[in-house]
Amino acid sequence: MQINHNGVVAENTYDAIVVGSGISGGWAAKELTEKGLKVLVLERGRDLRHVVDYQTTMSMPWDLPHQGKSSEESLKQQSVQARTGYTVQNEATAYLFVKDTEHPYIEKRRFDWMRGYHKGGRSITWGKQSYRWSQMDFEANAKDGIATPWPVNYDEIAPWYSYVERYVGVSGSVENLPQLPDSDFQPAMDLTAAEKVLKRAVESKWKGRKIIPGRAAHLTAPTQEQLALGRGKCQYRNLCSRGCPYGAYFSSNGATLISAERTGNMTFRPHSIVGSLIYDEATGKAKGVNVIDEVSKQPMEFFAKIIFLNASCIASTSILMNTKTQRYGAAGLDESGSLGRYLMDHHLGVGASGIFEGELDKTTFGRRPNGVYVPRYRNLHEEGKGYIRGFGYQGGAAGRQGWSRDIMGFGEDFKKQYTSLGPWSVNLGGFGEWLPYKDNMMFLSPDKKDQWGLPQVVVDAGYTSNEVNMRKDMMNDAAEMLEAMGAKNITTNTSEPALGLGIHEMGTARMGTDRKNSVLNKWNQVWAAPNVFVTDGAFMTSANCVNPSLTYMAFTARAADYAVSELKKGNL
Amino acid sequence: MQRREAVKIFTAVFGASLAVPETVFARLAEPMDMGIKPTLLSSKQRKTLAAVAECIIPKTDTPGAIEAGVPRWFEILLQDCYKPDAQKVIMDGLTNLDAECKTKHGSTFAKLKMPQQIEILTAMEKAERDANVRGGFIRATKDLVKSCYANSEVGASTAFEYQLAPGRWSGEELYKMGDKIYL
Numbered sequence: 001m002q003i004n005h006n007g008v009v010a011e012n013t014y015d016a017i018v019v020g021s022g023i024s025g026g027w028a029a030k031e032l033t034e035k036g037l038k039v040l041v042l043e044r045g046r047d048l049r050h051v052v053d054y055q056t057t058m059s060m061p062w063d064l065p066h067q068g069k070s071s072e073e074s075l076k077q078q079s080v081q082a083r084t085g086y087t088v089q090n091e092a093t094a095y096l097f098v099k100d101t102e103h104p105y106i107e108k109r110r111f112d113w114m115r116g117y118h119k120g121g122r123s124i125t126w127g128k129q130s131y132r133w134s135q136m137d138f139e140a141n142a143k144d145g146i147a148t149p150w151p152v153n154y155d156e157i158a159p160w161y162s163y164v165e166r167y168v169g170v171s172g173s174v175e176n177l178p179q180l181p182d183s184d185f186q187p188a189m190d191l192t193a194a195e196k197v198l199k200r201a202v203e204s205k206w207k208g209r210k211i212i213p214g215r216a217a218h219l220t221a222p223t224q225e226q227l228a229l230g231r232g233k234c235q236y237r238n239l240c241s242r243g244c245p246y247g248a249y250f251s252s253n254g255a256t257l258i259s260a261e262r263t264g265n266m267t268f269r270p271h272s273i274v275g276s277l278i279y280d281e282a283t284g285k286a287k288g289v290n291v292i293d294e295v296s297k298q299p300m301e302f303f304a305k306i307i308f309l310n311a312s313c314i315a316s317t318s319i320l321m322n323t324k325t326q327r328y329g330a331a332g333l334d335e336s337g338s339l340g341r342y343l344m345d346h347h348l349g350v351g352a353s354g355i356f357e358g359e360l361d362k363t364t365f366g367r368r369p370n371g372v373y374v375p376r377y378r379n380l381h382e383e384g385k386g387y388i389r390g391f392g393y394q395g396g397a398a399g400r401q402g403w404s405r406d407i408m409g410f411g412e413d414f415k416k417q418y419t420s421l422g423p424w425s426v427n428l429g430g431f432g433e434w435l436p437y438k439d440n441m442m443f444l445s446p447d448k449k450d451q452w453g454l455p456q457v458v459v460d461a462g463y464t465s466n467e468v469n470m471r472k473d474m475m476n477d478a479a480e481m482l483e484a485m486g487a488k489n490i491t492t493n494t495s496e497p498a499l500g501l502g503i504h505e506m507g508t509a510r511m512g513t514d515r516k517n518s519v520l521n522k523w524n525q526v527w528a529a530p531n532v533f534v535t536d537g538a539f540m541t542s543a544n545c546v547n548p549s550l551t552y553m554a555f556t557a558r559a560a561d562y563a564v565s566e567l568k569k570g571n572l
Numbered sequence: 573m574q575r576r577e578a579v580k581i582f583t584a585v586f587g588a589s590l591a592v593p594e595t596v597f598a599r600l601a602e603p604m605d606m607g608i609k610p611t612l613l614s615s616k617q618r619k620t621l622a623a624v625a626e627c628i629i630p631k632t633d634t635p636g637a638i639e640a641g642v643p644r645w646f647e648i649l650l651q652d653c654y655k656p657d658a659q660k661v662i663m664d665g666l667t668n669l670d671a672e673c674k675t676k677h678g679s680t681f682a683k684l685k686m687p688q689q690i691e692i693l694t695a696m697e698k699a700e701r702d703a704n705v706r707g708g709f710i711r712a713t714k715d716l717v718k719s720c721y722a723n724s725e726v727g728a729s730t731a732f733e734y735q736l737a738p739g740r741w742s743g744e745e746l747y748k749m750g751d752k753i754y755l
Contacts, residue, residue, distance in 0.1 A: 051596060058600035060736060061723035061755075065608055067645065068723065071652040192743035235737040245600070363747035365754065366738035402753060403722045403732070404715075408697060410627050410690045418629070418718060419731045420749050 014040040014267070016563075017289055017304040019274045019319065022121025024536045024552045025310030026252025026260070027164070031560035032308070033265035037567075040302055041260070042272040044294060044311070045098075045117030048124070050230075050253040054243025056092040064091050077101045084112050084501055087125070093241045096125050106445055108460035112500030113314070119270060120253035121312065122503065123549075125241040128217040128249050128369065129394065130170045131546035132161050132181040141542050144388055147342060147436040148512045150541045151522035154181070160554040168250045168553065169226055171234075171370070172215030180375040180546070187220045188213040189370050193359040194397035194424040194485075198372070201485040208381020209481070214370040214394060217250040217550075229258050236366030249369070271295050274311065275454050276322040277333070277532065278303070284327065285531045285572070289319075292452045306531045306563050306572055310556070313343075313537035314442055314457055317508040320519070320526070320534070321444050322455065333528040334509075334519050340443050342436040342510055343461045344543040346502035350471045350494040352478035353427035354487035356397060363421055364399045372396035374428065374481075376545055378473055386469035391432035391545045393478060397424045426487050430474030433545040435466050436507055440499070463497045471497065504548050506537035524559040531572040533559045610647035612659070616680075617666040621646060621713075623682040624669070627689050628717045629727075637717060640726035646716055658712065665709030669696075728755055 015037035018028045025041065032039045051057070061067050070082075070091045078088040080100040088094045098115045105113060116122045135154035142149035158181070165184040173188040191199060191213060199211035218234040219226055231247035231254060240249050247254035260266040271294035277286040278301060288303035309316040317340055321332035332339055374393035378384035401422030407414060440461035448456040475492045482490050499505070512518020515527035520539050526532040535556040537548060566572045613621065625637035625646065637643070650659055673681045673692070681689060693710065700708040721727040728734035734755040 051600075054600065058736065060725065060734065061728060062725040063602075066649055066653055067720065069649060069653045072655065073652065189741060190743045195743065234741075235739050236741040237737050361747060362744050363753075364741075364743055365745040366741035368741050368743070400747075402755070403718055408701075410693050410697075411630055411686070412632055415629050415632060415731070419634075419753065420751075421747060421753055 012301060013303040014038045015304060015567075016040070016306045016308065017042060017302055018308045018310060019289065019316070020044070020121060020310035020312060020536065021119050021252055021257060021268070022116075022310060022312060022536070023123040023126065023252060023549050024556045025308070026120070026123060026256030027553050027556040028308040028310055028533075028535060028560055029260040029266055030256040031557050032564065033260040033263040035560070035564045037265060037564065039260070039266050040304065041257075041266060041268045042274055042289070042291060042302070043119050043121075043268065043270045044273040044315075045119070045270065047268075047270040048118040048120055048243075048253060050247065050258065051243070051245050054245065055095065056242045057239065057245045059092060059242075066091050068092055070094050081112065081114050084114070087114050090241075092239070093125060096241065096243075102451070104450065105456055106448065106458040108458060109462050110498045110500075111459040111461060112498055113459070113505070114500070114503045115312070119268070120251050120257070123251040124243055124253065126251075126549060127547060128240065129373075129547040130165075130168070130172075130183065130215050130217045130550040131373075132183055133157070133544055133546065133551055134179050134181050136179060137542070137544045140389065140544075141436075148338075148510065148517045148541060151511055151513045151518075157551075157554055157558070160558040161550065164550065164553040164557055166223070167225065168217050168255070168550075169219040169222065169231075170215055170550070171213075171218050171220045173213050175210065175212055175375075177210065177375055179380055183215060183550075185215070186222075189216070189218075189220065189368050191372060192364055192397050192399070192424070193362040194356045194426060195372050197356070197358060198397065198426065198481070198485040202374075202481050205484050206377070206382070208377040210375055210377075211372050211396075212375065214373045214396075216370040218369060219248050226255075229255055231255065234369065236368060238367035238369040240369050272300075273452055273454070274319055275452070276319055276324075277307065277529065279323055279325045279333070279529065281326055284529065286323075286529045292454070294452070297452060306533065306567060308556075308560070308563075309532065309534045309538070310536045313505045313508055314459075316534050316536050316538045317442065318444060318455075318457055320509060328528055333526055333532070335528060336512070336516055336518055338510055338512075338517065339519050340508050341438050341441045342507040342541075343440040343442055343459070343499065343505065344434045344436055344507040344540065345499045346504050346543060346545060346547075347432045347434050347463065347467050347471065347497035348429060348502050349497070350432075350474045351393065351395065351427060351429040352475065352482050352490055352492045353425070354482045354490035355401070355422075356424040356426050356485060356487045358486065359424065368398060371398055378470075378477075384470060384473055387466045389433040389435070389466075389470070389545065391430045391470060391474050393428040393430050395426075395428040397426040400424050426482055426485070428478040428481060430471070430478065431502065431545050431547070432467065432470045432474055434463070434497075434499070434543050436510070436542055437461075437464065440507075442508055459499070461499045467497050504537065504543070506540035506543060506548060509534050509538035510541045511539050512541065523562045524555060525562075533563055535559050608648050608652065610644055610651060612651035613647050613663065613666070616670060617663060618643060618647070619682045620666045620670050620680070623689060624666070624693065624713060625717045627686060627693055628714055629721050630686070634731040635726050637721055640721050640724040642717055642720045642724065642727075645720035645724060649716060649720065658707065661707060661709055662712055662716075665713065669709075722755060
């Protein structure tokens with residue numbers, strides 16, 4: 001048995017360590033293993049084997065103990081996440097979210113933190129909406145003079161978007177919109193009859209507004225490469241977040257981790273909670289990670305030449321913060337003062353809904369796991385009053401009202417109504433850009449620890465007039481567009497924006513142009529430890545208004561390529 | 573479409589490209605542990621509930637609420653998924669309905685003929701709406717009966733049709749009143 005100079009068994013040494021197996025960790029694992037590196041993937045939660053462990057994926061509604069509604073008993077264990085009204089409320093998917101009772105954190109102000117601690121992380125339950133950023137989004141911070149400029153531009157990222165899209169499979173339509181570049185698409189999912197009415201009405205009334213099919217990471221025309229992974233075409237069940245038995249939507253479990261596994265270069269270790277990096281003061285690099293076994297609670301060490309942090313925004317930042325060094329001190333691996341700050345999400349829970357009583361000779365067949373998308377138009381084609389940046393909408397008229405609508409009466413007459421269709425339901429819900437604010441932050445509690453002895457995370461973040469003013473347009477524009485199509489009973493909704501609700505937490509270890517203004521350089525490389533890369537949501541310098549996962553994937557593939565080439569050059 | 577057929581479709585559609593063997597799908601398709609015993613309602617409340625449920629969804633050319641097992645589902649959901657104050661609205665409602673029927677009609681609700689039962693419930697629903705009661709007994713009971721029936725095996729394969737894997741998507745399927753609807 002070989003012993004290295006630290007007296008540690010060589011079997012704990014790899015070429016690379018990837019911390020986390022969610023949407024970005026899966027990509028890091030795939031890219032690094034395919035480039036020939038021996039990679040250890042550390043997942044803090046349990047194993048979740050593709051298909052085999054998707055325990056509810058084939059359940060009929062009556063196979064579930066409560067026909068799909070979470071019991072009060074189960075909600076008690078997930079009471080923090082239950083506040084949101086989704087995710088854990090569904091009996092069939094609650095098992096893919098953590099028990100809040102086991103994973104506490106501290107909210108100075110409300111922060112909804114939805115977590116899935118298992119192989120694949122939230123790539124199992126994500127919304128699959130996939131949109132590219134445009135050059136104007138990468139330029140926005142510099143132009144507005146806020147936060148810090150992005151150190152990359154669209155042209156640098158575009159080839160990596162294409163690279164991941166061809167592997168992932170993104171369905172959508174070519175629109176040639178400057179603010180929302182097209183992806184390398186598989187065929188789009190059709191709009192419904194009512195959505196076509198909405199599209200005509202909106203696009204004829206407003207020049208800059210478009211209604212397009214949602215762009216979603218579902219296979220509609222799988223490639224040979226995707227079929228070879230055991231992935232198939234979408235079957236329109238819309239039971240996605242139970243785990244897809246066809247691998248039809250993209251997840252780590254159904255795609256990247258299978259590719260990584262097939263190289264023979266991946267070691268996957270579940271129940272491995274990374275507390276901090278092992279920092280080498282002499283070289284100024286990290287030589288490994290400190291791990292606590294989730295079950296036995298025993299500490300362990302693993303070593304590698306390069307380390308990818310993909311533990312999710314808040315968790316990766318916690319690891320950097322919890323790495324105490326002589327060189328950088330107690331604040332963690334950062335000298336810019338930005339670590340833990342500029343926490344962002346998208347603000348949502350605002351829009352309008354109604355009914356549409358046209359096209360009543362038509363309905364839908366199948367359950368489309370997708371909707372329509374309204375690309376950003378405010379502060380582009382139309383001015384937004386009292387705010388910078390903009391928002392997009394998701395929603396549409398996915399189907400007609402069915403049995404659950406309110407119907408008066410009893411007996412046969414009632415039953416006739418109850419078993420037939422009502423009008424179309426139509427809604428538009430906004431996804432707004434949340435600006436990066438220095439004071440929106442997370443830090444580690446100085447005294448409260450979790451059951452593994454790691455410091456609990458404290459989150460203290462809020463909103464300003466930019467979000468509030470934007471939400472007025474988000475609500476009113478939605479109602480206006482529904483009105484334009486002739487919808488009735490239109491009601492608007494809004495709420496106090498709370499970070500976390502979008503499940504797009506990002507920032508806290510942002511990229512920048514200089515080690516004085518950021519935690520990471522343009523290659524997702526930690527300024528203070530160049531063999532460490534952070535490619536989950538933590539790296540984001542601004543939030544834009546589109547769903548971020550596609551961007552995390554593109555940046556991860558790019559960073560892995562860079563890391564391996566630097567390693568080969570002997571620079572890491 | 574029944575479960576077994578759904579499993580067959582998986583293999584037909586995917587053939588050799590399936591990531592896992594058919595036996596795994598068969599196992600995943602087994603019902604989950606259904607060892608839950610409804611213990612919330614008294615036998616009197618159960619009788620009243622069954623009669624109310626059948627008035628909401630009677631047997632026609634398709635099965636009614638009782639045949640679909642709605643009363644049992646209703647009690648399981650009420651017991652496990654409702655907060656105590658919401659449970660109380662329904663449980664008190666059932667008890668009061670019986671008491672009122674005894675006073676006014678000399679019989680428990682369950683023993684009245686259906687037309688009379690429907691007349692009583694219709695009047696109660698109207699009164700509840702007129703008074704703008706939120707989460708009242710009739711509304712809450714109807715909502716849960718509707719959901720229990722649509723999600724029951726009998727309801728979802730007779731009065732409705734539930735397909736585990738529709739296999740295709742159309743946003744413009746033709747429809748006329750009376751066509752069976754897909755859940």
